[in-house]
Amino acid sequence: MSTRSEDYGARAERVVFELFVAGDEPHSRAARVNLTQICESHFEGRYEIRVVDVFESFDAALENNIFLTPAVIVRLSGSCITIFGNLGDKEEVLKTLALESQ
Amino acid sequence: MGNDTFTGGKSGANVGIGKVATNIDGLDEILRGGVPAGRTTLIAGGPGTGKSMFGLEFLYRGARSGHPGIFLSFEESKESVRENCLSLGWDLASLEKEGRFFLVDGHVDSQVLVSGDFNMNGLLAIVSGKAQEMGADRIVIDAVDMLMRVFDDPKRAQNETLTLHDWLNSRGMTSILTAKSAKNTIRSPFGFLDFMADCVIYLDQRIQAQVNTKRLQVVKYRGSGYGGNEYPFLIADNGIHLNPVSGVEMALDRDHQRTSSGDPTLDAILGGGYHKGTCVLVSGLTGTGKTATASTFVRSACGNGQKVLYISYEESAGSMVQGMLSLGIDLRPPMESGCLEILSVMPESMGIEEHLFRIVSTIKRFKPDHIVLDAMSAVKRIAGDAAAFDFVVRLVDFCKETGATMMLINQGRGFHENYEFTGIGLSSIIDTILILDYKDTGTELKRVLLVLKSRGANHSNKYHPFILTDHGMRIEREPDGSSREESAK
Numbered sequence: 319m320s321t322r323s324e325d326y327g328a329r330a331e332r333v334v335f336e337l338f339v340a341g342d343e344p345h346s347r348a349a350r351v352n353l354t355q356i357c358e359s360h361f362e363g364r365y366e367i368r369v370v371d372v373f374e375s376f377d378a379a380l381e382n383n384i385f386l387t388p389a390v391i392v393r394l395s396g397s398c399i400t401i402f403g404n405l406g407d408k409e410e411v412l413k414t415l416a417l418e419s420q
Numbered sequence: 421m422g423n424d425t426f427t428g429g430k431s432g433a434n435v436g437i438g439k440v441a442t443n444i445d446g447l448d449e450i451l452r453g454g455v456p457a458g459r460t461t462l463i464a465g466g467p468g469t470g471k472s473m474f475g476l477e478f479l480y481r482g483a484r485s486g487h488p489g490i491f492l493s494f495e496e497s498k499e500s501v502r503e504n505c506l507s508l509g510w511d512l513a514s515l516e517k518e519g520r521f522f523l524v525d526g527h528v529d530s531q532v533l534v535s536g537d538f539n540m541n542g543l544l545a546i547v548s549g550k551a552q553e554m555g556a557d558r559i560v561i562d563a564v565d566m567l568m569r570v571f572d573d574p575k576r577a578q579n580e581t582l583t584l585h586d587w588l589n590s591r592g593m594t595s596i597l598t599a600k601s602a603k604n605t606i607r608s609p610f611g612f613l614d615f616m617a618d619c620v621i622y623l624d625q626r627i628q629a630q631v632n633t634k635r636l637q638v639v640k641y642r643g644s645g646y647g648g649n650e651y652p653f654l655i656a657d658n659g660i661h662l663n664p665v666s667g668v669e670m671a672l673d674r675d676h677q678r679t680s681s682g683d684p685t686l687d688a689i690l691g692g693g694y695h696k697g698t699c700v701l702v703s704g705l706t707g708t709g710k711t712a713t714a715s716t717f718v719r720s721a722c723g724n725g726q727k728v729l730y731i732s733y734e735e736s737a738g739s740m741v742q743g744m745l746s747l748g749i750d751l752r753p754p755m756e757s758g759c760l761e762i763l764s765v766m767p768e769s770m771g772i773e774e775h776l777f778r779i780v781s782t783i784k785r786f787k788p789d790h791i792v793l794d795a796m797s798a799v800k801r802i803a804g805d806a807a808a809f810d811f812v813v814r815l816v817d818f819c820k821e822t823g824a825t826m827m828l829i830n831q832g833r834g835f836h837e838n839y840e841f842t843g844i845g846l847s848s849i850i851d852t853i854l855i856l857d858y859k860d861t862g863t864e865l866k867r868v869l870l871v872l873k874s875r876g877a878n879h880s881n882k883y884h885p886f887i888l889t890d891h892g893m894r895i896e897r898e899p900d901g902s903s904r905e906e907s908a909k
Binding site for chain 2: 338340341343346348349352372373376379380383385386387388389399401402404405406407411414
């Protein structure tokens with residue numbers, strides 16, 4: 319890995335991950351696991367994951383145009399990125415976050 | 421469910437299929453009651469054929485009659501959907517405020533970031549939550565192919581769409597899915613939609629003689645009969661209008677209800693006048709007295725307190741009334757009393773559908789006993805022969821349903837042309853044919869009338885000389901004084 323945690327935004331900045339899941343179906347379970355792994359290895363100590371179950375609060379999904387699940391909205395350096403999928407392709411996620419934080 | 425859902429239909433073969441009336445003008449007649457309740461209807465067609473409008477009108481009419489609905493727009497923004505509707509006089513915004521209509525802007529950015537697998541559960545959660553909140557049982561997805569595009573793999577797209585379909589059915593949602601198609605087919609990758617949906621409707625638009633006509637065709641309806649023709653439609657005024665040729669043969673009151681032609685001798689020739697509620701064709705060369713024959717009939721009918729709608733494609737109302745006045749037929753009193761209405765339109769001013777829509781609206785409002793179309797030949801100027809034929813068939817069909825007598829005037833350019841309309845199948849819907857012609861007697865050119873056909877009546881097959889008098893057209897007595905039964909009265 320060429321990327322280290324320093325690459326993702328200012329060192330002190332807290333990153334908020336809003337993870338939209340659809341109950342306990344397999345893709346949603348995978349997304350929770352994958353997101354936690356990404357956070358632990360690259361945003362240690364400065365991340366927050368908020369899990370939203372779309373079946374419990376559809377309004378939040380509607381507000382954010384989350385028609386596909388799982389999905390994560392990342393708030394970083396004042397910008398807001400939506401990534402759809404179970405985050406299985408971690409390289410892709412990290413690449414996106416690195417670009418956005420530059 | 422509400423009172424606009426019912427079981428079965430006219431065909432009698434569809435017991436068990438619940439239907440939801442769309443209340444789209446003419447559509448429920450074609451669908452024998454409406455779209456399948458709690459099932460999926462697919463509306464496929466090329467760009468600009470009006471797919472979204474069908475979905476929107478279904479929800480709009482439903483919302484207004486107490487059935488809230490959800491519209492998922494994957495193509496247009498909420499604003500442009502609202503604007504499109506407002507142009508037809510549908511105020512979505514107030515229905516939205518009242519919680520009877522809900523618009524979802526499902527537009528997904530084509531630049532979305534994807535990492536790993538996903539599915540449509542978010543959409544299902546939103547629909548499910550919102551439907552429960554508003555008590556909605558109707559949904560439109562516009563367009564399902566846009567939704568499918570988020571999946572790279574066609575197989576995945578197909579599976580996800582089938583899942584969505586099953587889910588909608590399990591919730592008892594009456595759904596309309598729209599899909600784009602090239603020309604008359606929705607082949608791969610969306611071909612499976614045809615098999616999936618319970619009812620499939622194709623829309624299409626074609627240009628014929630420079631006139632653009634949209635058409636609708638039902639290609640499938642599981643468990644129900646349906647009208648299988650191509651039905652032209654129009655999006656105008658307050659919505660979509662289809663004028664299906666229903667083929668419903670009115671149990672015509674054939675108990676010899678007659679109406680006078682305005683000339684006692686002609687009545688006698690016809691065996692008692694025109695049959696009420698039938699179709700009469702008056703065909704002849706220019707100047708033979710077709711309009712005079714029609715006006716003689718009009719004045720007589722109006723004199724008996726009956727209402728007549730005169731559709732004039734040849735001249736303005738004013739010049740037609742003036743022309744008849746010079747013959748001694750004064751049409752002003754029936755116009756003033758409201759018995760006669762003249763609808764004067766330039767044939768070239770609009771397309772076939774708009775013409776029909778205008779006429780049908782006028783008939784529905786005015787409820788005439790008799791209708792005169794002057795002239796059928798001018799209708800060809802709207803959009804050519806085939807379209808004119810279609811127009812006349814549909815108009816005659818509609819008139820028969822309302823029970824009005826229909827008099828068609830046709831200008832032929834030669835003896836043969838007097839029959840030309842009848843040669844292409846119109847004959848079967850026409851009950852009486854009068855041919856007007858000139859006869860050279862050697863010393864003068866006399867006008868003559870021939871009854872070519874008069875269904876259900878004994879009629880003369882002689883040429884009858886007639887004149888245009890101060891009182892309209894008059895058949896002359898036999899010059900030789902022979903007392904044929906039809907000229908005796």
